[in-house]
Amino acid sequence: MSGTDDQQGQHYFTARPASPEQRRTLRVHLAGRDVEVETAGGVFSPDHVDLGTQVLLRTVPAPPPRGDLLDLGCGWGPVALTLALLAPDARVWAVDVNERALDLVRRNAVRLGLTNVVAATPDDVPDDVRFAAVWSNPPVRIGKPALHGLLTRWLPRLAPGGEGWLVVGRNLGADPLQRWLVEEAGLPTTREASAKGFRVLRVAP
Structure with missing residues (x-):
């Protein structure tokens, strides 16, 4: 969350931002190309691709070419759009509680000619969907209990052989989160990279 959002009390992790x-x-670089996207106030990092997401996208291997892929906490869509551009034969779920963010993802998918993106609230994703990959810059500022609940809801839905990739700020608890995922959530998790104050964690149940 930017300093401006903090000062105004905006919460991009609520359904309908008041801002x-x-x-x-914006002109941004996604999946090796320069593209134009639409953003808005009241969503996470509306003026640029935030540094954590940049680190994630530079670190993770290419997504599986098919199957269901999940961007958990999608915001206006940099991760979901990247997944969709890299894996046009996959179905990409862009999940967020912020209705404004979901509207932006839909608009941006149309803008980029992507027909394989499904923007949905958490409860709108069918329970039987299993994910070949989960990529996420998770909303750590919602607090530990909510964050833990979020991760234990979605990461166990990885398909056999699937991998979850998370980027978390070192100063925002990346190392304790990794220990919690391993020791309490029972999800094998390794640190795959560390850059610019962020850890990139790989979850491989």
Whole structure:
């Protein structure tokens, strides 16, 4: 969350942000190409691809070419759009509680000609869907209990052989989170990279 969002008390992890939309377009680099996307106020990092997401996208291997892929906490969509561009034959679930963010993901998918993106609230994802990959810059600022609940809801839904990739700030508890995933959640987790103050964690149940 940016300093401006903190000062205004905006919460991009609520369903309907109270802040003005203030829609804008950005030129960003996703999946090896420069593209134009739409963003708005009241969503995470509306003016750029945040540093943590940049670290994640530079670190993870290519996604599986088929199957269901999940961007957990999608915001306006940099991770989901990257997955969809890299794996056009996969179905990409962009999941968030923020309705404004989901609307932006849908708009951006249309803008980029992507037909394989499904933007959905958590409860709108069918229970029987299993994911070949989960990529996430999770919303750590929702607090430990909520974050732990989020991760234990979705990471066990990885398909056999699937991998989860998380980027978490070192100063925001990446190392304790890794220990918790291993010792309490029972999810084998390794640190795969460390860059610019972030850890990239691989979860392979």
